[in-house]
Amino acid sequence: MKKWLKRLSPGFLAILFCLISIFALMTMLHMQGNARVINYTGIVRGATQQLVKQEMNSFPNDMLLAHLDGIVSELSTGEGENDLIVLPDKTYQALIQQMQQEWSELKVEIGRVREGQSSRQLYELSESYFDLANRAVSAAERYSEMCVTHSIGVLLCLNGGFIILFILLRVSESRQKKAKMALDLAENASRAKSEFLSRISHEIRTPMNGITGMTAIARRFVDDPEKMTDCLNKIDLSASYLLSLLNDVLDMSKIESGKIQLDEQPFDLTELLNRIQGMFWQKAEDGGVILSMRCEELSVPQVIGDNLRISQVLINLVSNAMKFTPPGGSVTLEARQTAADEKTVSLEFTVTDTGIGISEAFQQRIFDPFEQAQPATARQYGGTGLGLAISSSFVKLMGGTITVHSKPGEGTQFVVSLTLRRSFAGTAAGPQTGKDGTVCDLTGVRILLAEDNAINAEIATLLLEDVGARVDHAGNGKATVDLFSVSPAGTFSAILMDVQMPVMDGLKATLAIRALNHPDAGRIPIIGLSANAFQEDMKKAREHGMNAYLAKPLDPTRLYQTLEQVMIRE
Structure with missing residues (x-):
């Protein structure tokens, strides 16, 4: 329907324009005819007055008499030599x-x-005739004025219709252009997502192949501890990579749905940067890349912000820099304080590499979802x-900016600018490990585990x-x-x-425990376990009475550290 309307609209405009032109021409011709009638009616009045004067003064004028006779007749019939209309x-x-x-x-x-x-008698008749002629002229003028008003109204309506149709056509064209742009964007997004699904399928299958392959090899070398350890280490690396892929997909899904929330807590910038450097130093050494960190002019190292999200941003940038920097190159993470006042501190994080660089065209869309410089990038570098x-x-989301500066073959620099609140209470105590970096000792500690999945348990x-x-x-919340309600005080x-369980889920079970008339009901630490790792899930867990929250798959070190923080020792 819209397609036919689009095709017919120019025709409608052309027809309407022709109608306006024809009506305007007919109106002008009609007005011209009206003007001639008014003019000749006035001529009859004036010429008759002249004729009567001549006749009364004994000067006969048969020519004028005949001329007036023809005009009077033509004003009534429209037939004559003066081209008058009725x-x-x-x-x-x-x-x-x-008058006739x-x-x-x-x-x-x-x-x-x-x-x-x-x-x-002639004089008296002429006076009556002159008055009649004046009235006829006035009637013709009023009729002509009425015709002009009517014609103006019709022309205004036709022009208004023309303008409205023209506007509707333009609006329709504009909407169609927008719809086409939206369709193109949707098609591009769909194509990008299709390419992404193809890439993610490849990226998922690669670590999965490593996990299943190393598992099969491990079964063949159960009597070889060294080979078994090597297989397990490779399985662990593949599983970690698979988990990072899953986290990226879940994060992107949350971002697109607008459900990402910040968790602002006190933390130390120096510790954050040292932790990131510690994560990559071995990878840098293995890849022959020089990794360095500069932390200068940080007069306010303790700030309030989303430590996890800031870490994730910097880890992504350093990880990309490492990925695209060949052996012999360098990657630098620099943190610089650009301004500070009594309440806030402005920071600039810079990640610079000497890698392959980024084309100017790709820099325009580098922050768009599912984008990579070219298909070969995914095949060669992954991601x-x-x-x-x-x-x-x-x-x-944190109110900052991120920019990129790069030239192909000359490396890349990403700059992240953030303004964070100052922390005056010091940083929150971080997770503690045991002496010499070992995990804490839980000998003699009794823990109640609520988990419906046998393997996870x-x-x-x-x-x-x-x-x-x-x-x-x-095996379930109930x-x-x-079990807790019948246990003596101090048992656990x-x-x-676990948050998601049959019969009664973990959130309801936590509320039920907190409501028990039990000596430990209000003070026993309850740590939530769930595969949902979003901020609102953690917030909901705390609102239901949980003291901490761990995302699956469980990180042993994180599990031990969290227990050490919250556990009540007898």
């Missing part, structure tokens, strides 16, 4: 009929005057094309028993509440509570 006005026509009748009487009286009779889009979204139990803890397992030092 004015279709009832008042005017009635007056013309009276009185003209006939005038002609008779003129004949009598010529025969020598008194001119008194999903989400890291920079996620980083850009996090920086914008086995993993958690093994991890806890490995550091000396005793574990009691409950069983956990029941902590509860590990």
Whole structure:
């Protein structure tokens, strides 16, 4: 329908324009005819007055008499040599009929005057005739004015219709252009997502192949501890990479739905940068890349912000720099304080590499989701094309900016600018490890584990028993509440509570435990366990009475550190 409307609209405009032109031409012709009628009606009045004067003064004028006779007749019939039209006005026509009748009487009286009779009657008839002619002229003028007003109204309507149709056509074209642009954007987005799905499929299958392949090899070398350890290490690397892919996809999904929330807590910038350097030094050494960190002019190292998101942004940038920098190159992470006042501190994080660089064209879309410089990039360097889009979204959410400066073959520099609040209370105590970097000792500690998945329960139990803890397992939330409610005071030092369980989920079970009339109900630490790692999930867990929250898959070190922080020791 819209397609036909688009095709027919120019035709409608052309037809309407022709109608306006034809009507305007007809109106002008009609106005010209009206003007001639008014003019000749006035001529009749003036010429008759002249004729009567001549006749009364004994100067006969048969030529003028015949001329007036023809005009009066033509004003009524429209037939004659003066090209007059019949004015279709009832008042005017009635007056013309009276004029014809009185003209006939005038002609008779003129004949009598010529025969020598008194001119008194001719004079009286002429005065009545002049008044009648004046009224006819006025009637013709009023009719002409009415025609002009009507024509103006019609022309305004036609022009208004023309303008409206023209505007509608332009609006329709504009909407169609916008719709086409939206369609093109949707198609581009769909194509980008299709390419992304192809890449993510490849990226997922690669670590999965490593996990399944190393598992098969490990089974063949169960009697070879060295080979077994090597397989397990490679399985762990593949699983970590697979988890990072999953986190990227989930983060992008959250960003697109607008559900990302910041968790602003005190932290130390120096510790953050040292931690990032520690994550990459081995990779840099293995790849022959010089990794350095500069942390200068930080007079306010303790700030309040989303430590996790800032870390994720910088890790993404350093990881990309490492990926695209060949052996012998360098990667530098620099933090610089640009301004500070009593409440805030402005920071600039710069990640510079001497890698392959980025083309100017790709720099324009580098922060768009699912984008990579070219298909070969994914094949050669891997990745999903989400890291920079996620980083850009996090920086914008924190009120900052992220920019890129690069030339192909000359390296790349990313600059992140953030303004954070100053922390005056010091940083929150971070997770603590045991002496000499070992995990804490949980010997003699009894923990209640609520987990419905048998494999997950086995993993958690093994991890806890490995550091000396005793574990009691409950398969759902209700069983956990029941087991805790009948336990003597001090039996359990902590509860590990899976969030999604049958019969009663972990959130409801936590509320039920907190509501028990039990000596430990209000003070026993409850740590939530879930595969949902979003901020609102953690917030909801705390609102339901949980003391901490761990995302699956469980990181053993993080598990031990969290227990050490929250656990009540007898």
